[in-house]
Amino acid sequence: MKLWGGRFQKNTDHEMDDFHSSIGFDHRLFREDIAGSRAHAQMLARQGIISQEDQQAIDRGLASILTDMEAGRIDFPPESEDIHMRVEELLTERVGEPGKRLHTGRSRNDQVALDMRLYAKETAAETMAAVRRLCELLLSMAEAHVHDIMPGYTHLQQAQPITLGHYLMAYFQMFSRDLLRFENAYQAADVSPLGSGALAGAAYPLDRAFVAEALGLSRITLNSLDGVSDRDFLLDYLAAASICMMHLSRFCEECVLYSSAEFGFLAMDDSFSTGSSMMPQKKNPDVAELVRGKTGRVYGDLTALLTVMKSLPLAYNKDMQEDKESYFDARDTLLQCLGIFTDMLASATYRTDVMRRKANLGFSNATDCADYLVRKGVPFRDAHRITGELVAYCLDQGKALLDLEAEELARFSPVFSDDVYEALSPEACVAARDIPGGPAPRQVLAAIEAGKALLRSIPVHEA
Ligand code: ARG
Numbered sequence: 192m193k194l195w196g197g198r199f200q201k202n203t204d205h206e207m208d209d210f211h212s213s214i215g216f217d218h219r220l221f222r223e224d225i226a227g228s229r230a231h232a233q234m235l236a237r238q239g240i241i242s243q244e245d246q247q248a249i250d251r252g253l254a255s256i257l258t259d260m261e262a263g264r265i266d267f268p269p270e271s272e273d274i275h276m277r278v279e280e281l282l283t284e285r286v287g288e289p290g291k292r293l294h295t296g297r298s299r300n301d302q303v304a305l306d307m308r309l310y311a312k313e314t315a316a317e318t319m320a321a322v323r324r325l326c327e328l329l330l331s332m333a334e335a336h337v338h339d340i341m342p343g344y345t346h347l348q349q350a351q352p353i354t355l356g357h358y359l360m361a362y363f364q365m366f367s368r369d370l371l372r373f374e375n376a377y378q379a380a381d382v383s384p385l386g387s388g389a390l391a392g393a394a395y396p397l398d399r400a401f402v403a404e405a406l407g408l409s410r411i412t413l414n415s416l417d418g419v420s421d422r423d424f425l426l427d428y429l430a431a432a433s434i435c436m437m438h439l440s441r442f443c444e445e446c447v448l449y450s451s452a453e454f455g456f457l458a459m460d461d462s463f464s465t466g467s468s469m470m471p472q473k474k475n476p477d478v479a480e481l482v483r484g485k486t487g488r489v490y491g492d493l494t495a496l497l498t499v500m501k502s503l504p505l506a507y508n509k510d511m512q513e514d515k516e517s518y519f520d521a522r523d524t525l526l527q528c529l530g531i532f533t534d535m536l537a538s539a540t541y542r543t544d545v546m547r548r549k550a551n552l553g554f555s556n557a558t559d560c561a562d563y564l565v566r567k568g569v570p571f572r573d574a575h576r577i578t579g580e581l582v583a584y585c586l587d588q589g590k591a592l593l594d595l596e597a598e599e600l601a602r603f604s605p606v607f608s609d610d611v612y613e614a615l616s617p618e619a620c621v622a623a624r625d626i627p628g629g630p631a632p633r634q635v636l637a638a639i640e641a642g643k644a645l646l647r648s649i650p651v652h653e654a
Pocket of ligand 1: 217299303507509513
């Protein structure tokens with residue numbers, strides 16, 4: 192008979208067992224479930240709601256179940272419905288009568304909310320460690336490349352020269368914002384709902400604060416209806432995860448482009464590349480492509496849970512059991528993507544020689560040419576037109592701006608003199624953009640220092 196079978200005359204249909212059972216995926220919460228039960232039982236005994244002997248039997252039983260589950264010695268049959276019932280049924284099998292007292296003053300509704308919060312808090316901490324690792328890698332790579340010129344793009348057309356250090360720091364900014372979002376998800380999860388009961392709290396003198404503290408949770412929920420029906424803390428994580436995957440997908444897209452022969456900016460390490468079964472020359476950037484592709488599933492996970500929660504009346508509804516698979520999938524996907532992407536990036540080599548050469552070829556110094564003319568007294572509109580004509584001439588001749596002879600330049604404007612070659616070098620173009628947030632090496636170094644300080648200010652949580 193089911194643990195809740197008292198008012199039923201018939202067993203559940205087999206199809207029904209399979210349909211509503213969540214144990215196939217929620218058994219992953221066994222550690223959290225057992226930790227929550229041990230704290231709950233300890234509190235019940237302290238409050239005189241159960242006896243010390245019962246509590247000790249319960250604790251011993253739960254400890255042995257934990258050991259057996261860790262060792263993979265326990266099965267999770269669909270008839271057990273969910274992890275909460277499985278643990279309780281094993282406990283009663285092992286310790287008898289005291290096991291039946293464990294659920295005093297508790298509902299599976301506040302129990303599952305607690306389990307998910309403990310799990311989500313741990314997940315946020317793990318994710319923060321992974322994002323931090325990527326941020327630290329970006330800082331050290333950026334530091335090594337503050338002087339290395341590369342073409343900067345808008346519309347994927349060469350626009351103005353920047354440095355590789357500046358480029359990498361753009362990604363640092365994105366991932367450091369992600370880190371703050373995961374910190375927010377961590378704080379959101381760090382609350383104990385136990386004592387909310389099924390929806391209306393409990394008529395026992397439960398010490399909610401004691402349970403929270405025993406479980407390392409900072410606060411307790413302040414409304415029992417909300418306590419059992421809130422899944423915002425999962426959505427906070429999923430939203431942060433979606434944005435983080437979006438950032439990864441943009442970086443990946445550029446890794447794919449940059450490792451093509453057409454760009455030639457990035458050489459992936461063999462250990463993170465694959466070959467083709469047919470084309471012997473191929474070296475494919477599979478990691479970057481797969482991470483880019485997996486972004487879709489994480490968005491899907493967010494959309495799934497938002498949709499599950501949409502319009503749900505208070506308080507707990509069985510719909511909410513659907514929170515788990517999406518959440519677990521997003522967690523697994525993101526952690527895997529962050530880990531492998533960081534390893535791939537750490538082992539890849541940016542071809543700074545190729546980047547510098549391409550920055551010279553593609554007219555990315557055209558704005559600086561116009562600025563040069565302006566400095567010589569030409570109105571900006573005219574300077575823009577003259578430079579445009581120069582570019583057209585170069586395209587026709589198959590030359591770069593810096594390839595032009597002094598007398599060719601003179602045909603377009605009398606103000607050009609020999610200092611133009613220095614002024615249009617990509618190094619000069621970059622150095623000229625010496626304002627906060629700009630690509631001049633001094634500014635990038637300042638951004639790196641600020642980045643390090645930011646990382647120091649974000650808490651590191653034990654995972
Ligand atoms: N397996 C359920 C879930 O994941 C646990 C809570 C069940 N509560 C209930 N009243 N049926 O949501």
